[in-house]
Amino acid sequence: MRHDYPHLLSPLDLGRFEVRNRFVMGSMHTGLEDRPGDAKKLAAYLGERARGGVGLIVTGGYSPDRTGRLTPRGAQADDRTLATHNLITREVHEADGRIILQLLHAGRYAFHPLAASARAGRSPITPFRTRRLTRRGVGRTIEHFADAARRAIGAGYDGVEIMGSEGYLLNQFLVPGTNRRRDRWGRGPEGRRTMPLAVAAAVREAIGPEALLSYRISLLDLVPEGQYWDETLALAHGLVERGVDVLSTGIGWHESRVPTIVTSVPRAAFAPVTKRLREEVEVPVVASNRIHDPQVAEQVLSSGQADLISMARPLLADPHLPAKLAEGRANQVVACISCNQACLDNAFEGKRASCLVNPRAGHETELVLSPVLERRRRKVAVVGAGPAGLEAAISAAERGHVVTLFEATKELGGQLRLAARIPGKEDYAQALTSWRMRLFAAGVGVRLGTRPSAQELQDFHDVVVATGVRPRVVDLPGFTTDPAADGPGPRVISYADLLEGRAEPGETVAIIGAGGIGVDVAEYLTSPLPSPTLDTDTWLQHWGVGDPQGHRGGLAVARRAPVDPATAADGRRSREVHLLQRKETKIGAGLGKTTGWVHRAELRHAGVINHLGVTYRRIDAEGLHILEHEEERVLAVDTVVVCAGQISENALAQEVTRARRGRSPRVHLIGGADVAAELDAERAIRQAVEVAAGL
Ligand code: NAP
Ligand code: SF4
Numbered sequence: 001m002r003h004d005y006p007h008l009l010s011p012l013d014l015g016r017f018e019v020r021n022r023f024v025m026g027s028m029h030t031g032l033e034d035r036p037g038d039a040k041k042l043a044a045y046l047g048e049r050a051r052g053g054v055g056l057i058v059t060g061g062y063s064p065d066r067t068g069r070l071t072p073r074g075a076q077a078d079d080r081t082l083a084t085h086n087l088i089t090r091e092v093h094e095a096d097g098r099i100i101l102q103l104l105h106a107g108r109y110a111f112h113p114l115a116a117s118a119r120a121g122r123s124p125i126t127p128f129r130t131r132r133l134t135r136r137g138v139g140r141t142i143e144h145f146a147d148a149a150r151r152a153i154g155a156g157y158d159g160v161e162i163m164g165s166e167g168y169l170l171n172q173f174l175v176p177g178t179n180r181r182r183d184r185w186g187r188g189p190e191g192r193r194t195m196p197l198a199v200a201a202a203v204r205e206a207i208g209p210e211a212l213l214s215y216r217i218s219l220l221d222l223v224p225e226g227q228y229w230d231e232t233l234a235l236a237h238g239l240v241e242r243g244v245d246v247l248s249t250g251i252g253w254h255e256s257r258v259p260t261i262v263t264s265v266p267r268a269a270f271a272p273v274t275k276r277l278r279e280e281v282e283v284p285v286v287a288s289n290r291i292h293d294p295q296v297a298e299q300v301l302s303s304g305q306a307d308l309i310s311m312a313r314p315l316l317a318d319p320h321l322p323a324k325l326a327e328g329r330a331n332q333v334v335a336c337i338s339c340n341q342a343c344l345d346n347a348f349e350g351k352r353a354s355c356l357v358n359p360r361a362g363h364e365t366e367l368v369l370s371p372v373l374e375r376r377r378r379k380v381a382v383v384g385a386g387p388a389g390l391e392a393a394i395s396a397a398e399r400g401h402v403v404t405l406f407e408a409t410k411e412l413g414g415q416l417r418l419a420a421r422i423p424g425k426e427d428y429a430q431a432l433t434s435w436r437m438r439l440f441a442a443g444v445g446v447r448l449g450t451r452p453s454a455q456e457l458q459d460f461h462d463v464v465v466a467t468g469v470r471p472r473v474v475d476l477p478g479f480t481t482d483p484a485a486d487g488p489g490p491r492v493i494s495y496a497d498l499l500e501g502r503a504e505p506g507e508t509v510a511i512i513g514a515g516g517i518g519v520d521v522a523e524y525l526t527s528p529l530p531s532p533t534l535d536t537d538t539w540l541q542h543w544g545v546g547d548p549q550g551h552r553g554g555l556a557v558a559r560r561a562p563v564d565p566a567t568a569a570d571g572r573r574s575r576e577v578h579l580l581q582r583k584e585t586k587i588g589a590g591l592g593k594t595t596g597w598v599h600r601a602e603l604r605h606a607g608v609i610n611h612l613g614v615t616y617r618r619i620d621a622e623g624l625h626i627l628e629h630e631e632e633r634v635l636a637v638d639t640v641v642v643c644a645g646q647i648s649e650n651a652l653a654q655e656v657t658r659a660r661r662g663r664s665p666r667v668h669l670i671g672g673a674d675v676a677a678e679l680d681a682e683r684a685i686r687q688a689v690e691v692a693a694g695l
Contacts, residue, residue, distance in 0.1 A: 061104025165250025226553020386414020
């Protein structure tokens with residue numbers, strides 16, 4: 001079979017064994033690791049990825065002891081947990097995959113009162129005070145790593161990975177800000193390296209000569225007192241001397257104020273730093289962070305930046321990604337959009353991780369899309385081609401049903417198409433491309449520019465109504481989005497008109513509603529052009545990332561100052577933007593834990609003016625009248641963009657039901673057409689797949 005990924009799909013000898021390709025499924029906590037009773041579900045989840053062709057799987061993080069657990073009941077590599085893990089290792093080995101267990105000691109990131117680290121204190125992202133490990137305590141922790149590693153090999157794992165990056169315990173030992181010890185585990189860079197190196201040596205001895213030892217090394221800490229490059233290199237050499245076979249590279253601590261994995265980070269932004277490491281060491285080096293696109297991954301390998309590519313979220317989105325490349329079906333890969341919504345945000349909230357574009361991820365045994373027998377095939381109409389409609393149509397057709405997808409406009413994508421226009425969300429367009437390709441491959445009949453009547457839909461066995469939403473209109477004096485009613489004072493436009501290019505914003509803009517879309521619109525109106533996401537050097541400068549040779553932790557700028565709109569060089573930044581909401585909560589409070597802070601930082605940097613606790617009064621020739629903290633104010637703006645949520649478009653469901661003569665067609669209402677409040681793509685797509693699974 002012809003394919004265009006010669007590097008990505010070539011095998012590699014890792015010293016202890018060979019892997020069939022250069023894909024590493026990076027460690028990702030799903031929540032299934034925390035309960036030994038979920039081992040079957042974990043085996044199904046990882047087994048599906050092994051069958052999908054990934055070369056090497058790294059499990060979610062398991063703590064070597066109780067102190068290092070991420071949460072009070074978090075995963076630990078103890079006897080009880082690992083007793084069932086032969087289910088997992090067998091499933092992966094039967095699919096010719098390789099799997100290693102990650103050992104992760106959370107240190108000061110532990111979300112419980114037992115937290116312990118090199119130094120006492122509290123991390124900025126956890127509420128618990130961390131205890132300082134005693135000298136004996138450090139020695140015991142090293143033993144715990146070795147014991148846990150030995151147990152992992154006993155459970156059938158091909159090796160282990162030591163988590164030494166992202167700001168967890170071993171990374172905390174390396175950095176002066178979190179290690180001020182005066183004993184042998186601290187005192188200067190060499191002393192701070194002693195603990196991680198001792199862990200590597202002890203683990204190598206525990207697992208024996210045949211098992212693989214990978215170490216996740218932090219290349220850029222991106223915290224003010226992080227490591228210099230020379231320190232990182234000295235650590236890398238020390239690790240290799242102690243028997244580490246593979247260096248997997250990590251970027252940024254969890255508390256870092258530079259984004260490293262969200263969708264606005266340029267693709268492969270940090271691969272050049274991985275290359276610098278690769279040039280210095282003899283062992284294979286793994287690149288990670290926003291290497292989602294197989295073509296980008298191939299380029300990273302072919303240009304000598306890395307030996308292997310770590311993908312965690314892309315393999316959640318599409319477990320069969322490697323197999324699809326090998327079979328020449330790259331255009332059918334389900335694209336991860338780095339939204340973090342259903343994976344990391346769920347994990348940080350203690351929920352099971354899944355995937356926005358693949359709700360089956362982590363639910364392989366519960367949400368099953370089985371093929372239907374020919375005589376049970378149903379004629380299915382899906383109306384509306386937003387994310388919910390697209391996924392329902394594809395999932396139903398892949399099961400064998402005969403599906404027609406109707407869309408009133410001339411384009412696929414619904415609200416997601418608008419999201420793709422936001423600077424920093426360029427990858428969303430890739431999801432639309434992959435949906436388009438999958439529709440075609442699944443044999444869905446697509447009728448664009450068509451609004452089927454309730455009568456026409458009577459010929460189908462099932463009608464899935466995914467007609468989405470329309471923007472809410474704010475009903476106050478002077479508010480009208482009717483262009484014919486243009487008079488003096490600001491123009492009122494909807495976010496949809498703005499993002500579709502049907503209405504142009506002026507120089508001073510008020511945004512009504514600071515939910516996800518209000519925040520997006522504020523960024524759309526103020527972010528520099530072209531989007532920094534499309535140019536790595538500009539983006540690194542934008543976020544203050546510098547050379548770790550001269551800047552501790554790779555941070556050239558500790559805190560970014562807001563841009564002054566009066567002196568800003570480009571058009572968008574010189575615009576004055578006010579973002580308003582009625583609630584008193586912080587702007588974007590409902591956004592994801594892993595992404596909300598990035599958006600807020602961007603708005604601060606762009607000089608967007610926030611107004612909380614606002615009451616809207618009216619619009620007139622003077623501008624937008626509001627009451628803010630008991631004070632009457634007029635915002636003399638020339639444009640008001642309404643981002644006040646949505647209303648469901650669901651009339652068709654009732655019309656089809658009313659026109660029904662017998663029991664057919666069955667009507668299914670999904671996505672925003674079902675519930676517009678809290679409209680969110682994760683729920684919409686999951687509902688679509690559940691409906692398709694039940695047809
Ligand atoms: P949303 O999150 O519900 O926000 C709309 C905001 O408009 C509300 O927070 C509300 O805030 C305000 N509002 C509601 N009714 C109003 C009225 N009658 N008059 C004035 N203000 C009113 O909806 P959205 O921003 O349209 O986003 C839709 C969905 O997409 C959400 O689930 C959102 O999370 C998701 N989304 C997420 C992202 C992201 O994660 N980055 C980006 C885009 C969209 P007040 O009542 O406080 O004024
Ligand atoms: Fe990617 Fe979003 Fe799915 Fe996470 S939820 S794997 S970021 S598409």
